[in-house]
Amino acid sequence: xxxxxxxxxxxxxxxxxxxxxxxxxxxxxxxxxxxxxxxxxxxxxxxxxxxxxxxxxxxxxxxxxxxxxxxxxxxx
Amino acid sequence: xxxxxxxxxxxxxxxxxxxxxxxxxxxxxxxxxxxxxxxxxxxxxxxxxxxxxxxxxxxxxxxxxxxxxxxxxxxxxxxxxxxxxxxxxxxxxxxxxxxxxxxxxxxxxxxxxxxxxxxxxxxxxxxxxxxxxxxxxxxxxxxxxxxxxxxxxxxxxxxxxxxxxxxxxxxxxxxxxxxxxxxxxxxxxxxxxxxxxxxxxxxxxxxxxxxxxxxxxxxxxxxxxxxxxxxxxxxxxxxxxxxxxxxxxxxxxxxxxxxxxxxxxxxxxxxxxxxxxxxxxxxxxxxxxxxxxxxxxxxxxxxxxxxxxxxxxxxxxxxxxxxxxxxxxxxxxxxxxxxxxxxxxxxxxxxxxxxxxxxxxxxxxxxxxxxxxxxxxxxxxxxxxxxxxxxxxxxxxxxxxxxxxxxxxxxxxxxxxxxxxxxxxxxxxxxxxxxxxxxxxxxxxxxxxxxxxxxxxxxxxxxxxxxxxxxxxxxxxxxxxxxxxxxxxxxxxxxxxxxxxxxxxxxxxxxxxxxxxxxxxxxxxxxxxxxxxxxxxxxxxxxxxxxxxxxxxxxxxxxxxxxxxxxxxxxxxxxxxxxxxxxxxxxxxxxxxxxxxxxxxxxxxxxxxxxxxxxxxxxxxxxxxxxxxxxxxxxxxxxxxxxxxxxxxxxxx
Numbered sequence: 067x068x069x070x071x072x073x074x075x076x077x078x079x080x081x082x083x084x085x086x087x088x089x090x091x092x093x094x095x096x097x098x099x100x101x102x103x104x105x106x107x108x109x110x111x112x113x114x115x116x117x118x119x120x121x122x123x124x125x126x127x128x129x130x131x132x133x134x135x136x137x138x139x140x141x142x
Numbered sequence: 143x144x145x146x147x148x149x150x151x152x153x154x155x156x157x158x159x160x161x162x163x164x165x166x167x168x169x170x171x172x173x174x175x176x177x178x179x180x181x182x183x184x185x186x187x188x189x190x191x192x193x194x195x196x197x198x199x200x201x202x203x204x205x206x207x208x209x210x211x212x213x214x215x216x217x218x219x220x221x222x223x224x225x226x227x228x229x230x231x232x233x234x235x236x237x238x239x240x241x242x243x244x245x246x247x248x249x250x251x252x253x254x255x256x257x258x259x260x261x262x263x264x265x266x267x268x269x270x271x272x273x274x275x276x277x278x279x280x281x282x283x284x285x286x287x288x289x290x291x292x293x294x295x296x297x298x299x300x301x302x303x304x305x306x307x308x309x310x311x312x313x314x315x316x317x318x319x320x321x322x323x324x325x326x327x328x329x330x331x332x333x334x335x336x337x338x339x340x341x342x343x344x345x346x347x348x349x350x351x352x353x354x355x356x357x358x359x360x361x362x363x364x365x366x367x368x369x370x371x372x373x374x375x376x377x378x379x380x381x382x383x384x385x386x387x388x389x390x391x392x393x394x395x396x397x398x399x400x401x402x403x404x405x406x407x408x409x410x411x412x413x414x415x416x417x418x419x420x421x422x423x424x425x426x427x428x429x430x431x432x433x434x435x436x437x438x439x440x441x442x443x444x445x446x447x448x449x450x451x452x453x454x455x456x457x458x459x460x461x462x463x464x465x466x467x468x469x470x471x472x473x474x475x476x477x478x479x480x481x482x483x484x485x486x487x488x489x490x491x492x493x494x495x496x497x498x499x500x501x502x503x504x505x506x507x508x509x510x511x512x513x514x515x516x517x518x519x520x521x522x523x524x525x526x527x528x529x530x531x532x533x534x535x536x537x538x539x540x541x542x543x544x545x546x547x548x549x550x551x552x553x554x555x556x557x558x559x560x561x562x563x564x565x566x567x568x569x570x571x572x573x574x575x576x577x578x579x580x581x582x583x584x585x586x587x588x589x590x591x592x593x594x595x596x597x598x599x600x601x602x603x604x605x606x607x608x609x610x611x612x613x614x615x616x617x618x619x620x621x622x623x624x625x626x627x628x629x630x631x632x633x634x635x636x637x638x639x640x641x642x643x644x645x646x647x648x649x650x651x652x653x654x655x656x657x658x659x660x661x662x663x664x665x666x667x668x669x670x671x672x673x674x675x676x677x678x679x680x681x682x683x684x685x686x687x688x689x690x691x692x693x694x695x696x697x698x699x700x701x702x703x704x705x706x707x708x709x710x711x712x713x714x715x716x717x718x719x720x721x722x723x724x725x726x727x728x729x730x731x732x733x734x735x736x737x738x739x740x741x742x743x744x745x746x747x748x749x750x751x752x753x754x755x756x757x758x759x760x761x762x763x764x765x766x767x768x769x770x771x772x773x774x775x776x777x778x779x780x781x782x783x784x785x786x787x788x789x790x791x792x793x794x795x
Contacts, residue, residue, distance in 0.1 A: 078678070083399065088363070090399030095216035096635055097251040100262065110294050113631045114533030114542070123248050128386040128529045130536075130631025 069134040072106045073082060077121075078139035079103055089136065095142040103142055158199075159411060160236070161314045163227075164259075165243030166252055168522075174243055174301035175211040176649045178202060178311065183211075194563065195231070196653065202311040209311075217402075218258045223568050229366055231263070240266035241310055246298070247638075250413035256292060257412075258404050260324035261358050263315040263351060268296040269310040269725065274303075275638070280420045288416040293325035302643050317452045326354075327408050333401070336389045337362055340382045347374040352569050353564035362388050363398040380500040401683065406754070428638055429526045441530045448518070448527070449549050451649060455510050463506035471498025476700060485543030488678040489671055490643045496670030500663040500754075507584075508555035515550060515561055516650040520642035527636055532632050535559045538615045539622020541565070542632055544574040551581030555755040556662070559762055560654050573625055573762050576771050579751040580778070581615040582607075585714035591744050592718050593739055597731055617778060662757040669753045697745065698782065698787050699738050700725070707749065714752040737790030746787045748764035748779035 072078050080102045083090040090100075098104070103121040110117070115128040129137070165171040176183070179198030196211040212231065213224040221224035232240075244252035249270075259266055289296040295313040299306035327333065340357035344748055348356060359380045360366035372379045392398040434440050475494040479487045497762060514655040518524050524546055532542030543565050551558035555578050564572040582590065596604045676682070682705045686693075689704035702724040721742075722728045730739060750756070750772050759768040 072779065083396065084437065088219070088398050090396050091217070091219060091402050092221045092361070092633060094399060094402040094406060095219070095254070096633065097248070098631075099403055107432075108436055110436075110529050110533055113534030113536075114531075115529060115634075117436065117529065118637065123251055125248055125251060125637040128532075128632055128634045128636055129524070130532065130633060132631035133633055 067139060068104075069103040069104070069118070069137040069139050070114075070131055072139055072141075074106055074108055076104060076106050078106065081140055082138040084136040090135070093133075093137075096127050097123055098127060098129075098137075101142040104139070121133065122140070124130060145513055146363050146763065148594075150351075152658055158206045158208050159238045159315050159318050161209065161239055161241060161311060161318070162210040162232075162237045163243055164212050164215060164232075164255075164266075165240050165271075166216050166245065166255060166355065167635065168242045168640075169214070169245040169252065170213055170301045171214065171243040172196075173646045174241075174299065174310075174648075175209060175272065176267060176646045177301055177643070178403055179209055179211075179649075181655070184356055185309060186330075195228075195519065200311075202315075205312075207311060207316060209688050213334045217255060218262075218359075219362060220366065226366070233312055233366070235264075239314045239528050240264055241314050242266050243269045243271050243299075243301075245272050246270050247272045247279050248489065249276070249281065249283065249417055250410055253409040254402075256324075257327045257409055260292065260294075260326055263323055263355070265321055265323065267294055267317050268292065269301075269306070269311045270296055270298045271301050273305075281417055285709050288412075291325065291412055291416065293323070295435045302641075308735060322653050327405065329404050329408070332393070333404050334597050335363070336385055339385050342387075343378055343381050344371065344374075357382070358401070361389075362401040365689055381611030385635050387489070401413060409547070410518065431639060432526070432636075435526050436529060441526075443525050445545075448523075451514070455514060455553065459506060459510055464502045464509075467506075468498055469504045470502070471495065472496075485675075488674045492671030492674030493667055495674065496667030497742065499662075499670060500659075500666045509651065510561075511550050511553045511557045512561065512651045512654050513647065515546060516647045516654075517558070517642070518546070520650070521638065521640045522637045523712070524709060525636050528632070528634065529636065540573055540577075541567075543568050543634075543696055544570055546576075546738070547574050547578060548581055551578045551583060552587070553584055554660065554729050555579055555581065555583045555751045556656075559755065560658060563654075567619050569625060572763055572767060573621055575759060576621055576625075576767070576774065579612060579755060579759075579775050580748065582612070582747050583608055583714070583751065585752070589721075590716050590743060593730060598740060606743065606747065613748065613778065613782065617774070625697055641690060642750055658758065659697060662754050662761070665757045668715045668753055669712050697783050698791075699742055700734065705741060707745070710746070710752075711750055711756075712753050717746060735790075737787060741783045741786045741792055743746045745779045745783035748775060748782055750775045750779075 069078065080100050081097065083093055083098075083100055093099070097120050098118070104118040105121060105128065107117045107119055109115075110128075113131060116129045116134050117126060117128050121124045152362070163171050163175050175196065175198075178200045179196070181194050183198035195213065196436055198209050200207055212228045215228050217225070218229060218232075220229050234413075242261070244256060246252075256268060268288075270283065270288070273283075276283065284299075285296050285298050285752050288302045293401045295317065297306050297310040297313055299310055301307060304588070323777050327335065337354065337357045340360055341353045344353040344356055348355075354369055356371060360371060360379075363386070368379060370380065387397060389395070390400055395403070403788070429565070435444055471494055475498070478490040478494055481487070482490050515524075518527075528542030529544055530542070531545035535542055535544055547558045547562040550561055558578045558581070559575050562571050562578065565571045565574060590603055590606050594606055676685075685708055686701045686704040690701040693704045693707070694701050695701045703721060706717055706720040706724050709720055721730065727733060734742070756768060756772065759771055763771075
């Protein structure tokens with residue numbers, strides 16, 4: 067499944083980041099990598115972005131829906 | 143070199159070391175800079191761009207240094223315009239050493255930038271900042287071990303309290319003199335071999351360590367360095383890309399991301415060998431606050447409250463201060479005019495009006511709103527508002543980050559446009575700058591309130607605002623399909639809440655205000671003089687006559703309003719007074735029909751903002767796009783006013 071489909075309060079493991087346009091690199095520079103564990107904290111209203119916390123570094127990142135659909139995750 | 147520098151550097155032969163501050167966003171870099179530089183600092187744009195950096199002379203431990211505060215950068219591979227410009231500046235090498243500011247509370251991620259920098263030949267030292275926050279998170283860091291592993295001095299700092307700040311600059315001056323370099327990271331065998339292969343390809347054109355650095359950058363898929371290598375020979379680059387692709391395919395890695403993952407692994411390793419996390423509590427406060435501020439229902443309510451705050455500030459405080467300022471200036475203007483006769487008096491009056499008018503924008507609106515905004519920015523609220531608004535603004539082709547400048551526009555368009563600088567992509571900045579004039583500022587709100595509110599009631603005032611938002615949203619949609627480039631989705635760090643030092647907030651406000659003082663104010667004075675001259679020469683009647691085909695013919699308004707529309711550009715806040723003067727009465731309803739009043743208000747709401755807005759637009763987006771913006775405003779205002787006239791004349795007698 068993709069990060070877009072992950073439920074609020076769930077924990078997921080990043081399996082794959084569909085690359086192109088340096089997307090995976092941008093994610094990495096913010097602190098999200100393949101193999102990282104994320105907590106899905108909340109989703110913004112009006113089809114807005116998804117807020118995730120990277121386990122370990124505790125960095126919180128808002129990921130837009132388009133981008134979230136390119137991140138493959140599995141329940142952790 | 144400016145004169146002050148000459149005075150400062152006279153009698154000393156040693157060149158002043160140039161030290162630049164680099165770091166990821168929210169690492170406290172600017173706070174560190176401001177604790178040394180203060181208000182002597184100057185903001186400048188990187189040549190040919192609107193990306194800003196700040197520089198200042200400072201005396202640190204008795205030595206003069208020139209400090210540069212560069213925009214926040216996650217990685218040397220640029221992901222937006224600000225990062226690209228910063229990268230170019232770094233490549234030019236017109237500095238002597240870098241202070242790399244690392245956020246100790248997210249050390250493992252910050253170390254990736256340190257490792258990237260370690261591949262370059264740039265002399266740098268590390269300011270391990272936010273040590274207090276790291277301690278609160280239960281992270282203890284072996285600073286000496288980190289320094290040993292990186293091969294550069296590491297100084298623990300708490301920039302908000304000025305701790306360690308002097309020492310880190312002293313270390314940087316030392317590093318500049320030593321020309322030492324950091325320990326290069328060592329990658330996996332396969333990656334290391336690929337680096338060597340590419341370096342060997344480049345060895346003919348670049349010297350040893352430069353070739354190694356470029357090899358790393360090529361494997362990293364850095365577009366900036368790919369271009370540099372392509373300049374040396376297309377075939378060399380192709381061969382290098384072949385190696386990169388081969389390595390990625392062999393291991394099933396993403397071609398543009400595998401190098402970053404390897405560096406990440408090294409950074410995690412390094413982090414684990416220098417830091418210990420003893421406990422991991424304390425997100426409770428943040429979680430509780432975010433639970434409200436980012437809540438799908440309460441969050442937008444708080445955002446509305448903030449919006450109401452902006453309104454309140456600009457209405458009550460803003461207009462009160464504005465009047466307070468304008469009163470004496472009006473009196474002074476009258477006095478000057480009565481003492482001096484003829485053109486001299488007119489010129490003096492125009493000058494006084496211009497200075498007063500500028501002050502009436504600067505003091506209440508710029509100062510209050512920019513301070514409010516800088517505070518929200520530094521505390522960490524803005525990213526959260528952007529998170530909430532992103533979904534809605536996406537539908538009009540904008541980002542959540544545009545929300546705040548647009549909201550500020552209700553107070554005054556000038557700080558809104560200046561504030562749109564905090565947007566990262568040029569496209570978002572352009573779109574926001576084009577849309578801000580559609581937001582009725584407090585001067586236009588006065589017209590709406592006085593004409594619509596007084597005559598038709600508050601319900602219709604609300605209707606005007608709703609219509610305005612719908613029109614602005616439509617314009618945004620059309621523009622976003624029009625303006626080149628695509629809006630990439632939101633990807634934004636939500637930083638922890640922080641209490642910024644007042645000095646840091648004040649410095650930010652001052653930099654933004656100063657750019658208005660220097661560029662827009664003189665133009666405002668000139669415009670004011672021009673207006674006084676036109677008035678003196680009795681050009682109003684001529685203006686009304688020239689405009690009458692438009693005002694009377696197209697819009698069906700009395701010819702006398704022509705001059706209000708023209709002079710309204712210079713002094714928007716006087717539109718209403720000018721209308722009263724032009725009509726010869728304050729009882730507008732007695733001389734204009736309902737339809738005419740509605741048509742007039744609709745036109746004023748969407749029509750060109752004031753001259754000060756246009757001037758800052760020129761500064762931010764250039765003459766061409768400002769012309770587009772002005773044309774667009776006139777077009778939309780005319781079409782809608784015409785519509786109002788047609789609808790009005792259909793339904794009323």
